Amino acid sequence: MIALNYEVKHIGKNKFSRPCYKLLPVKAYVVHYTANHGGTADNHFAYFNNLSGRYASAHIFVDRHKALEIIPLNEVAFHANERKVGPLIHSLKATAAYYPGGNANLNSIGIEMCMEKDGTIHPDTIKRTILVIQKLYKQFGVLPIYRHYDITGKKCPLPFVTDSKQWTKFLADVQKEEDEMQFSSPSLKAETELTLNSKARREIIVNAAVKAGAHESWRQKLKEGTITDADLLGLAAKYIVDTNK
Numbered sequence: 381m382i383a384l385n386y387e388v389k390h391i392g393k394n395k396f397s398r399p400c401y402k403l404l405p406v407k408a409y410v411v412h413y414t415a416n417h418g419g420t421a422d423n424h425f426a427y428f429n430n431l432s433g434r435y436a437s438a439h440i441f442v443d444r445h446k447a448l449e450i451i452p453l454n455e456v457a458f459h460a461n462e463r464k465v466g467p468l469i470h471s472l473k474a475t476a477a478y479y480p481g482g483n484a485n486l487n488s489i490g491i492e493m494c495m496e497k498d499g500t501i502h503p504d505t506i507k508r509t510i511l512v513i514q515k516l517y518k519q520f521g522v523l524p525i526y527r528h529y530d531i532t533g534k535k536c537p538l539p540f541v542t543d544s545k546q547w548t549k550f551l552a553d554v555q556k557e558e559d560e561m562q563f564s565s566p567s568l569k570a571e572t573e574l575t576l577n578s579k580a581r582r583e584i585i586v587n588a589a590v591k592a593g594a595h596e597s598w599r600q601k602l603k604e605g606t607i608t609d610a611d612l613l614g615l616a617a618k619y620i621v622d623t624n625k
């Protein structure tokens with residue numbers, strides 16, 4: 381298990397990389413890669429802090445050692461708007477008086493995976509990017525995750541475009557790790573148990589369990605109100621794979 385090592389060090393205001401435009405409510409997370417051989421998160425901080433002559437940036441840079449937030453998460457970064465006709469994902473066609481045009485940069489957070497010298501993305505970098513998205517889930521909610529490629533057609537992150545199985549696995553791992561995190565978090569476990577107490581929740585569990593093969597008499601117990609939390613947890617564990625959905 382690797383550590384998140386999330387650092388915050390914002391670049392200065394810069395019209396090419398940090399225009400200080402307000403970010404609209406976040407609708408998606410966009411994953412990129414730097415396409416820059418051997419460039420670390422710190423290298424990219426320095427690069428975007430001094431950027432001039434072209435518009436580019438992203439909120440968070442992830443390398444094999446840490447994650448570095450270089451643009452505040454309530455501001456726009458220039459990471460997914462090189463397509464003149466606007467984003468391919470309709471829900472990301474945002475617009476604002478200060479930044480008109482229908483633009484995914486206005487309502488998404490851009491995360492860059494740093495590339496190794498040999499052009500690959502280190503497994504720790506990928507793993508850490510998953511942790512970053514899980515952190516963002518807690519801050520902004522469980523939102524769609526897109527490749528830059530999905531939004532504008534740019535081949536970014538290239539390894540996730542040339543081999544879409546890697547991308548599918550990445551998405552599954554975000555979910556998988558998220559599930560593991562839920563089990564390891566006492567507060568979330570308590571929340572899940574609390575939801576078992578609602579009447580509707582009890583009905584859902586019993587009906588699903590009976591449908592999956594549990595005895596009909598559980599329905600009677602539910603009706604009589606003699607069913608216990610232990611019964612419900614037992615039914616859920618035995619007949620329902622995921623009680624949290």
Ligand SMILES: [Zn+2]
Nearest residue numbers: 412413528536
């Ligand atoms: Zn990109």
